[in-house]
Amino acid sequence: MSLKLLSPLSNSDKIFETIAFIEERQKSYFLLSDSSGEEIRIKYIPLVDASWDPTRFDLFFLDNPYLNAENDVFQVYCDEKKERLGWIFPITVLISNDNDFSDNRNLNRYKYVAQYKLLNDYAKILKPTDVNTDLLITDIYNDSTLICILSRDTIETINDFNFNNYRLSLYKYGYSIFQEDFIRKPVLAKNDFVDEMRRQRLRINLKKAKFNISSNKYVESLFIKHLLKTDDSLVRFIFLYQIIEQLMEDEFNDLFENYLNDYTSKKITKNDFKEYINTASKERDLIKSVFNNTTISIELQREFEEAFSNLFDSLDYKTRSSLPDRIYDFRNLVTHSYRNVIDKETIITELVQIFEDIIIYALINYNKNPIALAEAS
Amino acid sequence: MIVRDRLYDNRINSLNILIEIDIEEYYSLSKDILKNNEFQRRRVGSASSIYNLLKTDLRQGCVIPPIVLALAVEARPKIDETDDKLVQTIIDQKEKLIILDGLQRTYTIRDLINELNERNDPDTNKVLKNKLRVEIYLGINKLGILYRMLTLNTGQTPMSSRHQIEMIYSDYIRENINGITLLKEVDDQAPNNLGEYKFKDIIDGFSSYLDRDYLGLDRTDILDNIKSLEKLSIENQDKDLFKDFLITYDAFVKKMDQLSDGWSLDEKNIRLTGQAFGKNTLKIFNKSQAMTGFGSALGKLLDFKLIDEVKDVIGLINGLEDANITQDLDVLITKLDEVRSKAKKIGNDQRMYFHFFFRELFDKKSDGYLDIGKSINEAFSQYERKTQ
Numbered sequence: 001m002s003l004k005l006l007s008p009l010s011n012s013d014k015i016f017e018t019i020a021f022i023e024e025r026q027k028s029y030f031l032l033s034d035s036s037g038e039e040i041r042i043k044y045i046p047l048v049d050a051s052w053d054p055t056r057f058d059l060f061f062l063d064n065p066y067l068n069a070e071n072d073v074f075q076v077y078c079d080e081k082k083e084r085l086g087w088i089f090p091i092t093v094l095i096s097n098d099n100d101f102s103d104n105r106n107l108n109r110y111k112y113v114a115q116y117k118l119l120n121d122y123a124k125i126l127k128p129t130d131v132n133t134d135l136l137i138t139d140i141y142n143d144s145t146l147i148c149i150l151s152r153d154t155i156e157t158i159n160d161f162n163f164n165n166y167r168l169s170l171y172k173y174g175y176s177i178f179q180e181d182f183i184r185k186p187v188l189a190k191n192d193f194v195d196e197m198r199r200q201r202l203r204i205n206l207k208k209a210k211f212n213i214s215s216n217k218y219v220e221s222l223f224i225k226h227l228l229k230t231d232d233s234l235v236r237f238i239f240l241y242q243i244i245e246q247l248m249e250d251e252f253n254d255l256f257e258n259y260l261n262d263y264t265s266k267k268i269t270k271n272d273f274k275e276y277i278n279t280a281s282k283e284r285d286l287i288k289s290v291f292n293n294t295t296i297s298i299e300l301q302r303e304f305e306e307a308f309s310n311l312f313d314s315l316d317y318k319t320r321s322s323l324p325d326r327i328y329d330f331r332n333l334v335t336h337s338y339r340n341v342i343d344k345e346t347i348i349t350e351l352v353q354i355f356e357d358i359i360i361y362a363l364i365n366y367n368k369n370p371i372a373l374a375e376a377s
Numbered sequence: 378m379i380v381r382d383r384l385y386d387n388r389i390n391s392l393n394i395l396i397e398i399d400i401e402e403y404y405s406l407s408k409d410i411l412k413n414n415e416f417q418r419r420r421v422g423s424a425s426s427i428y429n430l431l432k433t434d435l436r437q438g439c440v441i442p443p444i445v446l447a448l449a450v451e452a453r454p455k456i457d458e459t460d461d462k463l464v465q466t467i468i469d470q471k472e473k474l475i476i477l478d479g480l481q482r483t484y485t486i487r488d489l490i491n492e493l494n495e496r497n498d499p500d501t502n503k504v505l506k507n508k509l510r511v512e513i514y515l516g517i518n519k520l521g522i523l524y525r526m527l528t529l530n531t532g533q534t535p536m537s538s539r540h541q542i543e544m545i546y547s548d549y550i551r552e553n554i555n556g557i558t559l560l561k562e563v564d565d566q567a568p569n570n571l572g573e574y575k576f577k578d579i580i581d582g583f584s585s586y587l588d589r590d591y592l593g594l595d596r597t598d599i600l601d602n603i604k605s606l607e608k609l610s611i612e613n614q615d616k617d618l619f620k621d622f623l624i625t626y627d628a629f630v631k632k633m634d635q636l637s638d639g640w641s642l643d644e645k646n647i648r649l650t651g652q653a654f655g656k657n658t659l660k661i662f663n664k665s666q667a668m669t670g671f672g673s674a675l676g677k678l679l680d681f682k683l684i685d686e687v688k689d690v691i692g693l694i695n696g697l698e699d700a701n702i703t704q705d706l707d708v709l710i711t712k713l714d715e716v717r718s719k720a721k722k723i724g725n726d727q728r729m730y731f732h733f734f735f736r737e738l739f740d741k742k743s744d745g746y747l748d749i750g751k752s753i754n755e756a757f758s759q760y761e762r763k764t765q
């Protein structure tokens with residue numbers, strides 16, 4: 001991979017493939033050169049620690065409209081391993097020592113690896129520029145880019161490690177895979193979460209999702225496009241509830257197959273078959289079955305209950321006590337009686353945000369066979 | 378060295394002489410120039426560049442375009458000065474020479490001579506006697522040098538205005554202005570005392586003043602630079618703006634030090650999300666971000682005719698008072714902490730904050746005029762409005 005310098009005056013573009021790191025007393029830089037010996041210098045601003053081999057690290061590009069400040073630097077851990085996998089940090093950390101992490105020895109090693117890989121591993125096109133001008137890495141990459149860099153020595157000890165399996169978990173923290181020219185819309189309800197992450201300098205704790213997001217086109221499209229593009233609560237709720245609908249349909253299909261088998265093998269009568277199908281079709285029972293296949297944290301359940309009760313009490317509606325029932329009631333309210341809550345935007349927004357957190361949690365912990373779900377979609 | 382011609386440059390009020398010099402004499406002269414001015418631009422790398430071709434051509438005795446130097450002397454030589462007097466002036470003050478155009482050619486000449494000497498090449502003496510033409514601007518002031526460098530560099534490798542400014546004012550590191558010490562980066566010293574600043578940071582502040590821009594982008598666009606120079610030339614008649622800037626800023630720092638009466642951050646009671654911007658007034662205001670904000674703010678105040686010149690601010694500084702200075706400085710630190718935790722680029726946002734702070738403090742139309750506490754809070758409101 002290389003840096004390519006487009007030449008407007010001729011057909012021969014310059015390819016800068018050779019990379020070297022030069023450390024001088026007052027400054028350090030990466031020197032990229034082409035076959036004719038022409039050079040480009042890319043300044044290296046952080047404290048130099050080039051002791052690690054960049055080939056032993058994997059780099060991923062992320063986006064996060066909430067945690068994108070220069071100081072939003074977080075360690076990455078995962079459930080399967082008690083040691084740090086790596087770091088997530090904004091690319092601006094590579095062009096500044098003004099942040100709180102300029103002296104962090106471990107991170108400084110990652111920073112060097114990151115800048116090396118950014119210059120060596122990816123093909124980027126430069127606009128024609130004066131090769132005698134020292135560039136910054138942000139002259140080549142978008143300065144909103146977030147970098148996740150993980151140590152292969154660590155992730156290779158995790159059974160069947162695949163970064164895609166952690167996308168839902170990353171999304172919980174607001175992270176999505178970086179897409180060029182794609183502008184995410186932040187959702188205001190996330191402000192408290194941001195303050196907490198920054199104040200407490202929390203770690204990113206990744207959990208491998210049992211639900212295979214890549215095998216389900218609709219679910220995947222939500223987390224790479226649809227949910228990222230809108231901050232409208234109603235639209236977000238519709239998108240997210242479709243996941244529940246799909247899981248409910250899968251539950252129904254399983255039950256239907258079972259009953260059909262029983263009927264065709266004459267284990268049950270036609271009337272019994274009709275009755276079972278009618279019962280199985282009840283949405284309120286199906287949604288309970290869906291949530292029986294997963295776990296939701298007590299804290300999230302409590303948050304939803306509190307917000308839900310606030311809303312329903314204000315409408316003088318009766319409320320049920322289980323999470324699936326409340327979710328279904330909320331769905332009915334939005335679908336059939338939205339006109340009654342049109343002036344309750346704040347609480348609706350809050351509820352939808354908690355609902356999104358519940359969906360993420362549910363998918364991460366979903367115990368149903370993912371192969372069946374993939375075939376169903 | 379022989380004077381061949383002289384002309385007077387009426388644009389920058391300087392005598393321009395054309396001298397003929399042999400390579401040996403220029404080699405010796407250039408050694409001093411490069412040694413004395415560490416801020417001259419680095420040489421272009423690359424083994425197979427055009428400069429290797431030039432080396433070969435020089436060996437053969439080619440004529441290269443005149444190298445252009447400048448000598449900033451106080452007493453401007455007259456156009457009818459004798460040749461001998463002019464040559465003597467140059468030789469006596471050769472340590473003050475700056476290369477305006479021809480740095481890479483100078484490096485090439487030096488490389489060639491060094492290579493010939495190393496090899497004991499039989500052609501060495503012949504090459505040393507080859508002639509060069511050199512133009513020298515005598516009695517040019519610093520602004521004139523800046524202007525000439527910009528216009529001479531048209532179409533060639535551009536040097537940023539910041540770099541040029543650094544080069545031109547580097548002699549102030551040696552000169553003691555009002556007892557102020559300017560520390561070079563190579564010294565590796567932090568400015569720990571009143572009246573001490575990193576030269577690089579002062580340059581940042583002064584550049585921001587010239588550009589009216591706290592971001593301090595290293596612009597190489599010649600038209601932008603010329604526009605700011607033209608604005609500057611109106612201001613700089615018989616003045617040294619850099620000195621004025623430095624003295625004024627130093628006056629502000631000293632005033633804040635005096636007002637704060639030994640204040641230092643109460644780390645037990647003030648909870649921050651990270652490192653404090655500074656734990657005493659010196660550490661707050663001797664940073665590049667504060668100087669840059671100061672420079673750009675003053676520039677704007679001048680442009681809006683809210684002050685007539687930089688030094689006007691000294692009177693305002695001397696009149697500053699603050700009965701709640703301890704509380705106000707605590708608030709300043711917490712505001713800077715908030716900037717730090719939310720900024721996408723911390724340094725830039727800090728500069729922006731200080732820009733708003735100094736504008737509030739010295740703009741007679743603002744709510745925070747000469748009120749340090751109000752300026753601190755108003756600046757933060759403006760910062761939030763701008764960034765969110």
